[in-house]
Amino acid sequence: MCGAMWLRPLTTCKAKSGAATLNAKLSQISPASFETEIRQELLLKKLMDALSAGLYVSDEEIQRAYREQVERAKIRYLQLPRARFAAEAEAQAGWPRPGFAWVTRRLQEVIDESTIVVNEYPIDRRHLAFDRPGAFFGQPHSSGLGWALPAALGIKLGAPDRTVIAALGDGAYLFNEPVACHLAARQQGLPVLTVIYNNQQWEAVKQSTLAVHPDGHAQASGRFPLTSLGPAPRYEEIVRAFDGHGERVETPAEVGPALRRALAAVREGRQAVVNVLCGRARD
Ligand SMILES: Cc1ncc(C[n+]2csc(CCOP(=O)(O)OP(=O)(O)O)c2C)c(N)n1
Numbered sequence: 001m002c003g004a005m006w007l008r009p010l011t012t013c014k015a016k017s018g019a020a021t022l023n024a025k026l027s028q029i030s031p032a033s034f035e036t037e038i039r040q041e042l043l044l045k046k047l048m049d050a051l052s053a054g055l056y057v058s059d060e061e062i063q064r065a066y067r068e069q070v071e072r073a074k075i076r077y078l079q080l081p082r083a084r085f086a087a088e089a090e091a092q093a094g095w096p097r098p099g100f101a102w103v104t105r106r107l108q109e110v111i112d113e114s115t116i117v118v119n120e121y122p123i124d125r126r127h128l129a130f131d132r133p134g135a136f137f138g139q140p141h142s143s144g145l146g147w148a149l150p151a152a153l154g155i156k157l158g159a160p161d162r163t164v165i166a167a168l169g170d171g172a173y174l175f176n177e178p179v180a181c182h183l184a185a186r187q188q189g190l191p192v193l194t195v196i197y198n199n200q201q202w203e204a205v206k207q208s209t210l211a212v213h214p215d216g217h218a219q220a221s222g223r224f225p226l227t228s229l230g231p232a233p234r235y236e237e238i239v240r241a242f243d244g245h246g247e248r249v250e251t252p253a254e255v256g257p258a259l260r261r262a263l264a265a266v267r268e269g270r271q272a273v274v275n276v277l278c279g280r281a282r283d
């Protein structure tokens with residue numbers, strides 16, 4: 001078994017020596033989105049059940065279980081309450097700062113059939129629906145943070161006629177080595193739009209702490225060491241050093257227009273960054 005501390009409260013089963021090794025990240029098992037819900041069931045229910053029964057889970061079995069899961073997910077997908085999700089996102093219009101769902105809905109409005117979206121965490125798929133293959137790429141579980149922007153550049157290289165948008169958390173943006181990415185983008189002529197969901201923190205790390213110690217000192221004191229990324233740097237200025245278009249957005253009303261201006265720049269051949277100061281919750 002993986003020794004990751006956040007897995008301990010979730011399972012007490014022991015694998016036989018030589019049995020399959022399971023290494024699940026919190027991002028795979030927290031039901032933050034529809035997609036992770038599928039993985040949650042697959043990873044925690046099927047694999048844990050199998051492991052606790054002392055069975056070896058073959059790759060074929062995992063693949064078959066995954067395919068079954070996808071078929072069931074397709075049915076559930078068609079039954080999703082889209083109108084409710086939309087209403088939840090639109091209700092964020094009156095927030096002092098944009099909400100994550102609001103930003104994603106505005107993104108939905110500017111994508112067209114040529115757009116490919118690459119997501120390193122912030123997009124909740126309830127608010128961004130695709131009905132064509134190859135339009136959305138999420139972080140593979142083989143990677144750590146730092147995948148999305150280079151991946152977006154590679155996608156643009158392979159599909160120069162497509163509009164490519166990378167959606168990143170602020171922490172993820174830092175992990176992506178943005179200076180190197182913006183340099184490579186200019187050098188290779190790869191105009192990509194990066195949207196930073198900037199909540200000025202590694203919120204996932206904070207949530208991991210709460211998941212393991214829901215009533216712990218951090219929760220009681222409201223202090224979560226090593227999770228703050230504030231005060232927010234002017235990330236939008238980094239891309240300007242590479243002749244790109246950079247914007248900072250702080251209110252819900254500004255998000256849509258800023259995305260449109262940034263996409264206009266991208267279509268003229270300039271890379272762009274929209275740094276949105278936003279949050280999952282209102283406060
Ligand atoms: C290389 C690497 N280090 C650490 C992690 C653990 N990790 C998962 S999400 C996350 C924070 C992401 O921060 P951000 O992109 O700002 O997203 P937020 O949770 O704030 O929405 C971290 C550090 C990781 N996935 N990969």
Ligand SMILES: [Mg+2]
Binds near residue numbers: 169170171198
């Ligand atoms: Mg963040």
